[in-house]
Amino acid sequence: xxxxxxxxxxxxxPVLLGITIIVFLIMSLIPGDPATAILGSYATPExxxxxxxxxxxxxxMVQRYFIWLGNMLTGxxxxxxxxxxxxxxxxxxxxxxxxxxxxxxxxxxxxxxxLAGVVSAARQYxxxxxxxxxxxxxxxxxxxFFLGMMxxxxxxxxxxxxxxxxxxxxxGGGDLPDLIRHLTMxxxxxxxxxxxxxxxxxxxxxxxxxxxxxxxTARAKGVPERRVIMGHALRAAMVSIIPILGIQAGFVLxxxxxxxxxFQWPGVGRMLVDAIxxxxxxxxxxxxxxxxxxxxxxxxxxxxxxxxLDPRIKT
Amino acid sequence: xxxxxxxxxxxxxxxxxxxxxxxxxGAAYAQTPPGVLIVGQIAEPKSLDPAAVTAVNDFRILVxxxxxxxxxxxxTLEVEPSLATSWDISDDGxxxxxxxxxxxxxxxGTPFDxxxxxxxxxxxxxESHPYHDTGPFPLSFFxxxxxxxxxxxxxxxxxxxxxxxxxxxxNLAYPTGLMVSPxxxxxxxxxxxxxxxxxxxxxxxxWRSNEAVVVERNDGYWGEAAGTEAVVFRPITDANTRVxxxxxxxxxxxxxxxxxSLGQFGGDEFAVAEQAGPHVWFLILNAKEGPFxxxxxxxAANYAINKEAIVNDVLEGTATVAAGPTPxxxxxxxxxxxxxxxxxxxxxxxxxAEAGMEGADLTFYVTEGGSGMxxxxxxxxxxxxxxxxxxxxxxIETYEWNTFLGEVNPGLEGKADMAEMAWMTNDPDTLPYxxxxxxxxxxxxxxxxxxxxxxxxxxxxxxxxxATDQAERAELYxxxxxxxxxxxPWVFVANWKQNAVTNDRVExxxxxxxxxxxLQGVVKN
Numbered sequence: 001x002x003x004x005x006x007x008x009x010x011x012x013x014p015v016l017l018g019i020t021i022i023v024f025l026i027m028s029l030i031p032g033d034p035a036t037a038i039l040g041s042y043a044t045p046e047x048x049x050x051x052x053x054x055x056x057x058x059x060x061m062v063q064r065y066f067i068w069l070g071n072m073l074t075g076x077x078x079x080x081x082x083x084x085x086x087x088x089x090x091x092x093x094x095x096x097x098x099x100x101x102x103x104x105x106x107x108x109x110x111x112x113x114x115l116a117g118v119v120s121a122a123r124q125y126x127x128x129x130x131x132x133x134x135x136x137x138x139x140x141x142x143x144x145f146f147l148g149m150m151x152x153x154x155x156x157x158x159x160x161x162x163x164x165x166x167x168x169x170x171x172g173g174g175d176l177p178d179l180i181r182h183l184t185m186x187x188x189x190x191x192x193x194x195x196x197x198x199x200x201x202x203x204x205x206x207x208x209x210x211x212x213x214x215x216x217t218a219r220a221k222g223v224p225e226r227r228v229i230m231g232h233a234l235r236a237a238m239v240s241i242i243p244i245l246g247i248q249a250g251f252v253l254x255x256x257x258x259x260x261x262x263f264q265w266p267g268v269g270r271m272l273v274d275a276i277x278x279x280x281x282x283x284x285x286x287x288x289x290x291x292x293x294x295x296x297x298x299x300x301x302x303x304x305x306x307x308x309l310d311p312r313i314k315t
Numbered sequence: 316x317x318x319x320x321x322x323x324x325x326x327x328x329x330x331x332x333x334x335x336x337x338x339x340x341g342a343a344y345a346q347t348p349p350g351v352l353i354v355g356q357i358a359e360p361k362s363l364d365p366a367a368v369t370a371v372n373d374f375r376i377l378v379x380x381x382x383x384x385x386x387x388x389x390x391t392l393e394v395e396p397s398l399a400t401s402w403d404i405s406d407d408g409x410x411x412x413x414x415x416x417x418x419x420x421x422x423x424g425t426p427f428d429x430x431x432x433x434x435x436x437x438x439x440x441x442e443s444h445p446y447h448d449t450g451p452f453p454l455s456f457f458x459x460x461x462x463x464x465x466x467x468x469x470x471x472x473x474x475x476x477x478x479x480x481x482x483x484x485x486n487l488a489y490p491t492g493l494m495v496s497p498x499x500x501x502x503x504x505x506x507x508x509x510x511x512x513x514x515x516x517x518x519x520x521x522w523r524s525n526e527a528v529v530v531e532r533n534d535g536y537w538g539e540a541a542g543t544e545a546v547v548f549r550p551i552t553d554a555n556t557r558v559x560x561x562x563x564x565x566x567x568x569x570x571x572x573x574x575x576s577l578g579q580f581g582g583d584e585f586a587v588a589e590q591a592g593p594h595v596w597f598l599i600l601n602a603k604e605g606p607f608x609x610x611x612x613x614x615a616a617n618y619a620i621n622k623e624a625i626v627n628d629v630l631e632g633t634a635t636v637a638a639g640p641t642p643x644x645x646x647x648x649x650x651x652x653x654x655x656x657x658x659x660x661x662x663x664x665x666x667x668a669e670a671g672m673e674g675a676d677l678t679f680y681v682t683e684g685g686s687g688m689x690x691x692x693x694x695x696x697x698x699x700x701x702x703x704x705x706x707x708x709x710x711i712e713t714y715e716w717n718t719f720l721g722e723v724n725p726g727l728e729g730k731a732d733m734a735e736m737a738w739m740t741n742d743p744d745t746l747p748y749x750x751x752x753x754x755x756x757x758x759x760x761x762x763x764x765x766x767x768x769x770x771x772x773x774x775x776x777x778x779x780x781x782a783t784d785q786a787e788r789a790e791l792y793x794x795x796x797x798x799x800x801x802x803x804p805w806v807f808v809a810n811w812k813q814n815a816v817t818n819d820r821v822e823x824x825x826x827x828x829x830x831x832x833x834l835q836g837v838v839k840n
Contacts, residue, residue: 032717036724039453040369040686043724044749046760047456054451083524084362084508093524149555157562164560170527170547171348261553266525274358274552279717 004307008300015296016289020072023288024065027281033057034081037279055081057281068285078282082275087286091268095290097167098267102256104183105190106249113195114234114241117202121210122229132199139196144255148189148262155185165264186263190255194248201244205237212236239310246302250295347567350544352821352839354832355557355566359525359550362508365493366439366452370686371739374490375570375832376528376548381493381513384413384432385484387829392593392645392741394484398427398494398514408479408783415470419537421496422518429472434497436464436474446500449507454491458483479781481788482742489741490831516541516835525550542823542838561585561816567839568824570815570832574631574690577814584819589812590826593644594687595637595746596737598698598806601727603766606675606707611666613803616733617656619663619705620698626809629693634809639796640751641743642810644828647785648743650793653800655807663705676708680723680734685716687737689811695735698806726757726764733806734764739830743792748776751799767804 035051036043052058059067071078077087116136120129156164167182168174209215210233218228257269264270268287275283307313347353360373365381368374384399396402399413419427437444439455460480465473476483486492499512511519516538517530528548532541549566551557558576561569572580572587580587600607600616607613622636638655641648667673681695682688692713699709712731714722723734738746748755753768755761772795779791800807817824822838 030718032715032721036720037717038369040720042369042454042456043720044760044762045725045757047453051451051453079505082361083359084364084367084505090524152556152559156565157559160563164563164565165551165556166526166549166565168526170353170549170565171351262556264551264553264556270552271525277717 001304001307005300005304008303012293012296012300016293019292020069020285020289021065023285024068027279027284028061028064030279032279034279034281037277038081068282072286072289077286080275080280080283082278082280082283087282090271090283091287091290094266094268094271094287095294097265098253098256098260098269100167100179101183101186101190101259101265101267102249102252104187105194105256106245106252108187109191109194109198109248109252110245112191113198114202116195116199117241118206118229118234120199120203121206121233122225124207129203136196136199139192140200142192143258144189144193145258145262147192148186148259151185151189152262165262167266186259186265189262190252190259193255194252197251198241198244198248202237202241205240206233208240209233209236235309239306242302242306242309246299249298249302253291253295347564347820349820349840352543352546352568352834352837353566354546354548354834355560355569356548356550357554357557357571358552360528360548363511363519363522363528364449364508365490365495365513366435366455367450367508368490369453371830374830376530377490377493377511377513378515378831379517379546379834380511380515380519380530381490381495382515383487383489383492383494384415385488385492387485387488387827387831389827389833390825391647392485392828393647394488397488402484404783408481408781409476411474411476411483412467413472413474415472416537417470419514420535421499421512421514422533422535423496423499423512425496425498425512427494427514428469429466430469431494431497432472433464433466434500435494436461438500446504449500449505452491457486457489457491479783481780481783482744485742488829517546520545539835541835543834546834561818564818567821568815568817568837570813572814572816574633577631577633580816586817586819586821586824588815588817588824588826589633590814590828591635591642591644591810591812592739592828592830593642593741594737594739594811594813594830595640595642595807596634596687596689596694596735596809596811597637597640598808599723599727599734599736599765600804600806601732601765602768602804603728605732606670606672606677607732607765609670609672610802611670612672612675613806614656615663615666615670615705616702616707616806617803618659618666619707620701620806620808621658622655622808623658625694625697629690629697630809633814634689634811637807637810639800639807640747640805641792641796644810645743645792648789648792650796652793653796656800656803660701660705667706673706674708676710677702677732678730679709679711680719680727680731681711681713682716682719682735683713685719685737687739687811688716688735689737689809691735694808698808723764724757724762726766728766736764737811741829743788744776744780747772747792747795747799748780751804752776765804767802769798769802772798772802 035048039047080087080090083090116132120132123129152164155162162185163182169178215233218232256267260267260270272287356372358372360376361368365377382397385394386397388395398416400416402411402413404411438446439452440461460476462475462477467473496512500507503510509522516533516536518533520529520531522528529545531545551560554573557569560566600613602608626634626636636655638653643649682691695711699711702709740746750762751767752773755763756766757764775791775795779788782788813826813830815826820840823836
């Protein structure tokens with residue numbers, strides 16, 4: 001097991017190296033440079049050249065890549081031009097906010113999705129199944145940012161039950177109930193689509209398992225239906241549900257970008273969008289590398305979890 | 316025990332939890348405290364170091380924390396004393412001697428004196444200054460004419476310029492000229508932008524990244540104390556969310572309301588403020604080659620475009636029709652006698668026929684957004700349709716803002732016939748000097764991307780820049796505007812009116828023509 005984990009970790013290194021090259025190339029090759037973005041209307045060639053020199057962007061591209069990579073290996077991600085602070089401080093702070101949002105949404109969609117799938121499968125073609133299928137279809141079909149805006153209009157502007165945006169109240173906030181109030185709408189909006197997908201796939205995974213012989217045997221032996229479903233069937237179905245969760249985690253993380261903008265959640269997705277518009281090279285590069293590293297690690301964790309559940313997978 | 320009853324029970328539990336969560340939130344949420352003004356900003360500031368920033372968004376915070384030697388008189392773009400009480404200008408216009416205000420100190424207790432002024436300008440301009448590395452200072456060229464800053468005595472400071480430069484006083488009133496505390500720069504170095512210290516009516520309290528910048532009343536302020544205990548600037552980058560926050564009561568004041576959202580603030584609980592500013596939205600025409608090399612076609616474009624329709628329908632009345640290159644907000648330098656080109660497609664057709672350019676093909680650069688560009692895509696489409704109607708075939712090429720600047724600033728030659736552009740400036744000198752002189756063609760480092768050249772305009776602009784008498788400068792600018800309007804190097808389209816919405820708990824709020832946001836006198840109940 002340990003050697004399997006190590007092997008997977010080692011194989012992540014070329015992936016991450018590839019990501020650094022891709023993100024560096026994209027940011028260097030897209031038109032527009034940071035000096036033009038900073039100077040705006042005042043971007044004369046002379047001013048641009050001087051500012052680029054001040055920002056250290058006058059060196060050749062290859063040299064800049066290796067300087068960046070070298071610094072990063074020593075833990076120095078550089079300074080953001082547009083925020084005037086170290087990239088690592090900004091990214092970690094923002095990533096924390098994204099993890100709270102995406103983590104809550106992911107927990108919600110996993111629990112609700114699997115539960116809905118199990119109920120659907122256990123009551124195939126029954127009322128519960130039809131009701132769940134209907135709700136799930138809506139969840140999958142409505143874009144999350146639209147759902148988010150509608151929720152703001154209803155619950156924040158009209159009913160005034162919940163705050164419109166942000167992570168904490170500007171005045172007198174900062175405690176857990178305050179965070180929950182701010183988190184409710186974005187987390188639900190973000191979880192909606194993934195819940196639907198997980199519910200549908202869990203349902204079919206469960207149905208497949210429920211048709212197998214060992215379930216019939218269990219029922220024949222008089223095992224209570226609840227234990228058949230939750231114990232025997234769900235455990236077997238989890239083998240095909242867990243990889244779906246892994247993929248959905250990626251979708252939740254990338255969907256967080258829209259939700260963070262709609263709800264002004266101070267997360268890493270909103271940071272990256274702002275940084276790209278401002279051509280804040282180091283912030284984009286650093287942010288993408290850190291997010292990608294987390295995603296790769298999460299996928300390794302999913303694979304390991306799966307191999308623990310399913311002895312057929314070679315480690 | 317069946318599965319269904321188990322689910323029912325858990326449903327009850329979930330409903331119970333939802334009720335508790337609902338109870339937590341209580342009813343009327345988002346009641347902001349009295350005495351604390353919450354401002355919805357359009358973005359997170361880059362830095363709170365006035366020498367390091369370029370965005371109006373950041374200036375809105377800065378002018379409440381810092382002051383400069385001069386400032387704009389309320390409601391105008393004319394300069395009046397601030398931290399300097401008076402000044403003398405030498406006869407040749409190259410020496411400015413300022414007497415400083417007595418008894419002023421920075422929020423950290425550092426006295427404000429001539430040494431502090433010298434520190435500020437040397438930090439920006441002298442590359443060997445020990446704190447020059449706290450930059451970069453992208454707008455330091457505003458003071459590019461300053462050769463040296465000298466301390467005459469504790470309360471007197473003298474600037475020596477390398478040539479007469481009339482906009483100097485108004486550049487001092489611009490945020491780039493705001494005075495920072497030397498001791499705070501020395502203490503914080505590169506982090507000064509996150510720990511700002513000035514002399515203004517508010518002092519910096521806290522900056523929570525991506526949430527808020529909080530400033531509190533400066534009780535030791537030399538002038539009249541601020542009307543609120545604190546102001547909180549919240550960055551809300553999404554315009555729809557900003558509008559929702561305003562409607563829900565989460566913010567008290569919102570700037571840059573999208574034209575299409577203004578209708579939502581019609582009720583009694585909101586007040587909309589509007590103020591024309593030093594902004595002009597225009598089309599650069601390529602006067603070097605192609606159809607627009609002919610003055611008649613440039614004039615025809617000015618006649619053909621229905622500017623009334625653009626400002627009223629596309630921009631929903633948030634702008635007025637521009638008459639010439641200088642916005643009317645520069646009241647002292649504006650030529651009142653100038654009328655905008657009327658909308659007259661017949662005249663345009665006649666001019667085009669006279670020049671033999673019927674059916675000419677034009678390439679038009681349009682941007683997707685950008686500072687001061689208002690609603691560039693719908694505006695560009697309306698312009699395309701108007702030109703099409705008089706027989707000019709316009710092909711639009713759309714670019715993202717930074718890419719757009721990278722295409723337009725180096726000049727339109729060989730690429731395009733026309734391009735959208737907008738400027739916000741602080742002095743009537745800036746825009747024409749940088750974008751209409753023949754000495755400002757792109758290859759000479761300027762922004763005259765359409766290659767307009769008129770020796771008389773060059774002469775007037777140089778003369779206006781070196782004359783230190785305001786009446787004399789005004790006369791020169793007025794003459795320049797008449798010539799430029801006639802020559803039509805641009806299509807003059809719109810002057811933007813900045814807007815803001817406040818709720819009924821905010822009193823005494825007004826916008827300034829400088830586009831800066833002075834909150835000292837505002838009261839929040």
